[in-house]
Amino acid sequence: MTSPFQPVSDHLVSALVRDEPRVLTRITSLFGRRGYNIKSLSVGATEMPGVSRMTFVVSGDRGVVEQAMKQLDKLHDVVKIIDHSLEKYVDRELVLVKVRVENTERRIEIRQMAEDFRARIVDAGHHALTFEVTGDEGKITAFIEQMRTFGILETMRTGRIALTRGSNADIPSHIYHDGETETLQPVLQSAPREGKAREVNNMF
Amino acid sequence: MTGAKALWATLAAHGISTVFGYPGGAIMPVYDALTYYPEVRHVLARHEQGAIHAAEGWAKATGEIGVCIATSGPGATNLVTGLADAMMDNVPLLAITGNVARHLMGTDAFQEADITGITLPITKHNYVVTDPNELPAIVAEAIRIARSGRPGPVLVDIPKDVQLAAFTGKLVKPQAAPEAISPRPEAIHAACELLKTAKKPVLMVGGGSQGASKEITEFARAWQIPTITTLMGLGAFPASDPLWLGMPGMHGSVAANHAISQADVLIGFGLRFDDRVTGRVKDFAPNAQIIHIDLDAAEIGKIVRAHLPVKSDAKQAAVALTQGAVPFEVPEWQAQLDEWKTRGEHPTTWGAAQAVRQVVARLRPDDILTTDVGQHQMLAAQLARFEKPRRWLTSGGLGTMGFGFPAALGAAMAEPGVQSIVIAGDGGFQMTAQELATLTKYDIRNCKICIINNSYLGMVRQWQELFHEKRYSEVYLGDSNPDFLKLADAYNIKGWRADNSADLETAIDAWLSHDGSGLLEVVVPNEHGVFPMVPAGAALYEMIENEPVKVPDLGDKMNVMASAPDTEISTEASQ
Numbered sequence: 001m002t003s004p005f006q007p008v009s010d011h012l013v014s015a016l017v018r019d020e021p022r023v024l025t026r027i028t029s030l031f032g033r034r035g036y037n038i039k040s041l042s043v044g045a046t047e048m049p050g051v052s053r054m055t056f057v058v059s060g061d062r063g064v065v066e067q068a069m070k071q072l073d074k075l076h077d078v079v080k081i082i083d084h085s086l087e088k089y090v091d092r093e094l095v096l097v098k099v100r101v102e103n104t105e106r107r108i109e110i111r112q113m114a115e116d117f118r119a120r121i122v123d124a125g126h127h128a129l130t131f132e133v134t135g136d137e138g139k140i141t142a143f144i145e146q147m148r149t150f151g152i153l154e155t156m157r158t159g160r161i162a163l164t165r166g167s168n169a170d171i172p173s174h175i176y177h178d179g180e181t182e183t184l185q186p187v188l189q190s191a192p193r194e195g196k197a198r199e200v201n202n203m204f
Numbered sequence: 205m206t207g208a209k210a211l212w213a214t215l216a217a218h219g220i221s222t223v224f225g226y227p228g229g230a231i232m233p234v235y236d237a238l239t240y241y242p243e244v245r246h247v248l249a250r251h252e253q254g255a256i257h258a259a260e261g262w263a264k265a266t267g268e269i270g271v272c273i274a275t276s277g278p279g280a281t282n283l284v285t286g287l288a289d290a291m292m293d294n295v296p297l298l299a300i301t302g303n304v305a306r307h308l309m310g311t312d313a314f315q316e317a318d319i320t321g322i323t324l325p326i327t328k329h330n331y332v333v334t335d336p337n338e339l340p341a342i343v344a345e346a347i348r349i350a351r352s353g354r355p356g357p358v359l360v361d362i363p364k365d366v367q368l369a370a371f372t373g374k375l376v377k378p379q380a381a382p383e384a385i386s387p388r389p390e391a392i393h394a395a396c397e398l399l400k401t402a403k404k405p406v407l408m409v410g411g412g413s414q415g416a417s418k419e420i421t422e423f424a425r426a427w428q429i430p431t432i433t434t435l436m437g438l439g440a441f442p443a444s445d446p447l448w449l450g451m452p453g454m455h456g457s458v459a460a461n462h463a464i465s466q467a468d469v470l471i472g473f474g475l476r477f478d479d480r481v482t483g484r485v486k487d488f489a490p491n492a493q494i495i496h497i498d499l500d501a502a503e504i505g506k507i508v509r510a511h512l513p514v515k516s517d518a519k520q521a522a523v524a525l526t527q528g529a530v531p532f533e534v535p536e537w538q539a540q541l542d543e544w545k546t547r548g549e550h551p552t553t554w555g556a557a558q559a560v561r562q563v564v565a566r567l568r569p570d571d572i573l574t575t576d577v578g579q580h581q582m583l584a585a586q587l588a589r590f591e592k593p594r595r596w597l598t599s600g601g602l603g604t605m606g607f608g609f610p611a612a613l614g615a616a617m618a619e620p621g622v623q624s625i626v627i628a629g630d631g632g633f634q635m636t637a638q639e640l641a642t643l644t645k646y647d648i649r650n651c652k653i654c655i656i657n658n659s660y661l662g663m664v665r666q667w668q669e670l671f672h673e674k675r676y677s678e679v680y681l682g683d684s685n686p687d688f689l690k691l692a693d694a695y696n697i698k699g700w701r702a703d704n705s706a707d708l709e710t711a712i713d714a715w716l717s718h719d720g721s722g723l724l725e726v727v728v729p730n731e732h733g734v735f736p737m738v739p740a741g742a743a744l745y746e747m748i749e750n751e752p753v754k755v756p757d758l759g760d761k762m763n764v765m766a767s768a769p770d771t772e773i774s775t776e777a778s779q
Contacts, residue, residue, distance in 0.1 A: 021332065026324055033325050063505070070502035076329040076349055 228275025412474020
């Protein structure tokens with residue numbers, strides 16, 4: 001049997017999860033146990049109380065990613081999985097880059113370069129400048145590569161975050177009325193769980 | 205009312221009649237509250253592992269949820285093996301553990317263990333109850349999760365002060381189970397169309413089909429599809445049916461393994477293509493279009509590619525497929541299967557196989573048979589003939605030694621009118637032998653123990669024989685085994701012993717007709733193997749059909765096995 005799977009590449013996947021203890025451990029331990037490689041992971045609160053959103057970059061062939069998503073989908077804490085490859089999306093990453101500044105001439109040169117990338121200076125020292133850059137992965141990688149020639153002291157990237165493009169929300173906020181946790185429970189138990197199988201299960 | 209009482213009230217409301225457990229410091233308030241709830245029977249095991257396997261036996265026999273209770277720390281960690289076992293074999297199970305008081309959690313307090321952290325990968329879900337008022341809702345949700353979809357174990361960890369705290373919340377009613385997943389009509393249509401093209405069809409029935417036995421049997425008969433039941437699926441299709449081909453995989457039947465290797469359409473119900481079933485995956489059903497029906501989407505395509513994946517409850521899919529039935533008439537295929545069915549039979553000389561044969565021959569359709577893990581387990585799976593589902597309880601996925609006896613005990617308590625027989629090895633029995641005390645304590649009269657004693661860890665010894673040039677490293681038990689009859693006697697349980705076929709027949713008569721539980725020790729020769737056997741890493745069609753006369757010279761052992769040529773290894777071995 002030949003492999004039906006596509007070559008290895010990065011996949012962007014979001015998961016809406018219940019904001020409960022150990023959710024992050026549960027998810028990362030699932031990835032670890034089954035040998036899925038997480039390249040980046042960002043977690044944050046959403047507009048809905050009780051629901052957090054995670055965005056993963058998973059590397060592997062299509063089969064690996066599908067299996068990872070199906071396994072995630074089985075977890076009780078996971079409300080919905082969004083495979084961003086199925087629809088258009090917007091994604092961003094934030095990076096802080098501290099660059100060595102040797103002299104005034106270099107300072108000007110570095111600032112010029114940073115302006116081209118619309119990087120903001122968030123800290124300035126005698127011998128270093130710290131930039132904040134947001135953008136897609138390509139832009140950030142390109143910025144870091146440019147700064148490397150001056151001497152990077154340290155960097156910190158947040159990992160990618162993503163939202164589906166257009167006016168359809170993955171879980172429409174109006175359902176939740178931004179209300180109390182109790183009003184969230186029935187919705188968590190019904191609507192989103194119905195919806196989530198759609199993305200994951202492109203099978204009969 | 206306290207949190208502990210709220211727990212019992214919730215369990216009672218869910219119809220939980222029996223729990224298996226072992227008390228300790230951090231679960232004492234729950235045990236104290238138990239005295240107010242006589243409607244729930246607590247069974248005191250002698251080890252938490254015994255308690256959880258008994259709960260598994262209860263659940264596997266009835267299809268209902270099994271419940272076990274342990275204290276914190278060492279009590280909780282003693283449940284780990286049972287939880288992993290239940291996870292692998294989809295056993296609906298609720299484990300309740302005590303924990304140290306909330307203010308002590310995280311301080312390495314006496315008997316503290318992070319049991320939710322420890323059991324994260326081996327439970328379907330787990331909880332720490334931090335608010336006593338949430339306890340009933342959490343327990344109700346835990347029961348629903350354990351039962352629904354693909355069943356599994358759920359653990360609820362309750363700190364001691366939560367058990368003691370005043371409960372001011374509301375008790376909850378049982379949550380309705382979610383509706384079963386129906387197959388999409390187009391999937392059923394596509395499956396029927398594919399089946400109609402088949403010249404060599406095979407149906408594989410797995411453990412996920414135990415609840416859909418009737419419907420799947422109707423489906424197989426309506427289409428006249430030859431049927432294989434996996435180790436976990438034994439009993440889901442009646443063995444007396446001429447369509448039945450036996451069990452597939454490492455110790456599967458010649459007919460089942462060759463049928464898979466030659467099938468052109470293979471339809472699988474509620475199974476996960478375990479590596480013990482598939483052999484070398486790339487040569488599993490190499491010519492077949494595979495229809496895989498499972499309610500767990502993550503199982504479809506995990507190991508074996510499904511040409512037609514169908515996400516559905518087994519029962520609903522079987523009913524739908526039966527409606528499109530066009531009975532097969534493929535005489536050549538049937539003739540070939542019939543020829544294979546006559547092969548790979550065990551010799552009738554005295555040995556473990558003969559002993560197991562004589563014991564399982566006495567099974568009645570309602571009797572429950574449990575096993576431990578090893579040679580006796582595979583022999584029982586090969587030789588027993590099950591007509592009904594949920595009569596065969598074995599540790600399939602995890603392969604847990606020590607499972608059989610407590611599971612039989614739990615099953616015997618679940619179905620007091622039914623005989624529950626355990627076949628164990630001399631090794632595995634000693635892992636949970638202390639549960640003989642439980643048998644005596646509750647005067648369980650319908651649990652019959654049979655120990656097949658070959659003085660070895662037989663399956664390990666068989667592998668050492670085949671793959672390690674008979675270097676029997678640390679597998680001999682014969683010099684230190686107890687006198688099993690004396691051991692039984694010490695717990696006031698009657699025992700019998702036999703070491704030949706005729707004595708065994710007499711002993712079986714006495715053992716089975718004895719009014720009460722009993723232990724039968726069958727002493728068999730040491731060096732017998734279980735065949736047919738597909739060596740690890742080999743394809744199903746490379747199975748060794750019969751016990752080799754001498755140890756096969758397999759050259760570079762496992763490597764040769766892994767890349768064995770198309771010829772059957774038995775041919776090479778006997779040359």
